[in-house]
Amino acid sequence: MTGAQIAASARAQRSVLPEASGRDRFYSTLFRLAMYGALGLAFLGLGAILYDVAVSGAPRLSVDFLTKFPSRIIPANSGVQSALLGTLYLMLICAVLVVPLGIATAIYLEEYADRDRWYNRLVEVNIQNLAAVPSVVYGILGLAFVVRGPIGLGNVLLAGGITLSLLVLPVVIIVAREAIRAVPPSIREGSLALGATQWQTIWKQVLPGSIAGIATGIILALSRAIGETAPLLVIGAAASPRFNPDGLLADFTALPIQIFVWTQDPNREFVELAAAAILVLMIVLLLMNSVAIVLRNRYEQKW
């Protein structure tokens, strides 16, 4: 046999394994089709949602819509100024509360906590559990402690901000811990060996090395906070106010609440306004997500 013949016979006999039987091939094809079908159906459903919102909302979207206050009678004169501002203020309050608390907790758990101590394990398990508590329960907490009860602020902007902060704090902690854990121990050991204290090591090495991941986590948590409806319903955010919150202790509303109110309206034109308000909310979320992606790409450390 010539070399070419050997190669040809080897090519003909591609595998030492027996050919798959007809039944096996049938099931393989079936399974593949099922997977494509599932993926198609999932994206069809989720795509239809975005399409529906875009088609009914886009014609209503204008500068007027952003700057006008919601009207209870005339849909054409309605806008989302108070809701949009409320959402932005809520985001700001959340950021102020959650950033220091979340990062501090994550640093403690990753850099200081001795896992063998019961209280440290308690904190860990507790954060895991808190992340699974439904948002409406945080609404109840806000109602009982922040709106009424010991703090007793009333259903004002600050109460909404505190409630949402408590809701997303576990998310921030969990993501920040992962980012801190990704900094290799050798970086810390190098810094300590050069005589830096533990805090100097954290401040000058660990935090700069994990800031991209932490920032991404914070932005994702904030976008979760401003998309929440249930806790704000429970603490009693205002429906369609024709004024902006003028301080931390003022009545407020937020985009999800405005959307909720409009969606329930029997007047079809108000329902279309809900779609436009959803678009505004989605644009805000999209902007935040883009910032997160840019941050991650620009500052992410490869070790």
Place this chain on the structure above:
Amino acid sequence: MGVRTSLVRTPTARSRGEAAIRAALFLAAILSVVTTILIVFSLVRETISFFGDVPIADYLFGTKWTPLLAADQQSFGVIPIVYGTLYLTGIGLLVAVPLGLLCAIYLAEYARPRVRRVIKPILETLAGVPTIVFAYFALTFFTPEVVRGLGIQVNQFNALSAGIILGLLVLPTIASVAEDAMSAVPESLREGAFGLGASKLQVSLRIVFPAALSGIVAALILGASRAVGETVVIILIAGGQTANLGIDPRESYQSMAAFIAATSRGDIPTGSIKYETIFVVGFTLFAITLLLNAMSIRLVRRYRQVYE
């Protein structure tokens, strides 16, 4: 002796600063525990005063839930809203589990890396879409156009639409977390099976799937607990004011979370029976999700395969 008393350095300003920082960080960490204590405390306090007015047995075993009616017609049997919650979650999982797992298997085992790099972030972004958006879609399009369009005569509020939308809502979460679990199965397992002549299908279903089972179950429980706690979708699509104990998905149902948010709109007098009802239902919901979470943590620990 007397020259060097100790090898360990005495506290300096520097080390005292370090200790202060450590203490401050610890205080921040404690705040999460305080949050839990506050949640439990607020729920328990009102729950106790609720049970002062309503016998526990009536609450736990009663099959009529009408706390919002006039005082002489009120009954506080929680079973209908617990049932409604589980019923709606069940429909949701019926949609989300097969679709989500098929998507996850495709992404982890079949998709080319480039396809995966595109689809995975899209899934994660979709998992973050506010639920009010899903509710809007169901109310304005899915119920009137799709469900009724298919000739299914449903009420305006019905469990069928709500359940399917819940399924769509948790699908990205289930797919994404299950995919992570399957991707974490080491390549050597797959190669070993391929070397023995297994087909792609066999490797996916009989090797990778069982090896990743703990993570997959955790993904399912995560999806279920999101569905159990979901509020606005239920209020706007399923939420009749009357709790339903039937099995017809074309009728309206009430869930625990939806009851809480629909009832508490900031104007209920503190201490009234309505106010206490919110807390007792919140406590029940809290207990159920805690149970689900504990189950998930246990399952993951118990069945986790450790590779190297």
